[in-house]
Amino acid sequence: MGRQKLTTPVSSIALVLVASVIGSAGAVFLKSGAMNLQPNVSSIVFNWRLALGIVTYMLSSVLFVKGMSNGELSVLFPMVSLGYICTLAWSRLFFQEVITRAKVMGIGLILLGIIFLSLANK
Amino acid sequence: MSSITVSPDAQVVDPHKRRQAALIVACCTLLIAVAQILIKIGANRLSRAGFLETMIGIFTVPPLFAGYCLYGVFTVLFVYALRHGEVSVLYPIIALGYVWVAILSAVVFHEAMNPLKVVAIAIIVAGVAVLGWGGKS
Numbered sequence: 001m002g003r004q005k006l007t008t009p010v011s012s013i014a015l016v017l018v019a020s021v022i023g024s025a026g027a028v029f030l031k032s033g034a035m036n037l038q039p040n041v042s043s044i045v046f047n048w049r050l051a052l053g054i055v056t057y058m059l060s061s062v063l064f065v066k067g068m069s070n071g072e073l074s075v076l077f078p079m080v081s082l083g084y085i086c087t088l089a090w091s092r093l094f095f096q097e098v099i100t101r102a103k104v105m106g107i108g109l110i111l112l113g114i115i116f117l118s119l120a121n122k
Numbered sequence: 123m124s125s126i127t128v129s130p131d132a133q134v135v136d137p138h139k140r141r142q143a144a145l146i147v148a149c150c151t152l153l154i155a156v157a158q159i160l161i162k163i164g165a166n167r168l169s170r171a172g173f174l175e176t177m178i179g180i181f182t183v184p185p186l187f188a189g190y191c192l193y194g195v196f197t198v199l200f201v202y203a204l205r206h207g208e209v210s211v212l213y214p215i216i217a218l219g220y221v222w223v224a225i226l227s228a229v230v231f232h233e234a235m236n237p238l239k240v241v242a243i244a245i246i247v248a249g250v251a252v253l254g255w256g257g258k259s
Contacts (some may be wrong), residue, residue, distance in 0.1 A: 027161055027213040029196075034204035054197065084214040091210035102252055109249025110217045116242030117220060 008071035015067030016076045019058035019082035027083075028090045029053030077118040081111040136206070143207030144254035145201055147215045153196045155222030159230075160189030211253050221246050 033050030037043055044050070068076055084107045091097040164186030168179045180186050203212055216229050228235040 024213065027209055030201055031204045031209040034201045037205065050201065054163075054209075057197075059224030084217070087213045088210050089210060095209065097208045097210050100208070102255075106249045106251075106253030107214050109213055109252060110246055111249075113242045113249060114217065114220065116238055116245060117224065120236055120238035120242055
């Protein structure tokens, strides 16, 4: 029997999970920034929500690349989907978006596809 | 009148605009995939560079610069789409980028395409379709 050796460091798993959650927060900031846009230059340049969204997004991608750089991709890659599930919660909380069956099914299918894709890339 | 405010509930009612937003993001995922491939190509040239060299490299290494520019274009279009669509629908659509990367690496870089990959691609596309077309409440 014997337990399989753990090839994916916990630190990589943590980095990727944190990156996913931060990425979903970035999408929320971008959304709230987008809703506050008005057709003039200053509302775009001085939109702190948009700026925060972009910075959060970049931070998330840096953490993501760092986390993915060591460990098994087939383990780490599907964890991206945590971000989609978080977005479902944030969007209900902050924008009163409804969690529909189609959304849950769509995200479920995407998650399944990502798991298959990372297995296929092994 | 200088203030045209967008009320929170006004932006989710039009189903056409909502679908259009989903379509914009879906098409834009091709930009992300191309950007990722360009950044990967550029990053390979900088594999031994330090932090400062890497930061300068973003502007001086053509594929890196082009890759980040494409990301910029994507962000602008994504923000535009977010004005009319729901973030819980639009954000997961970005997963289509993985599909493009798989297709491009098979077509452009002649990486092996196996049946599991084809199934995975089909499932992701189906998931995005369910999200994009059935996202109304």
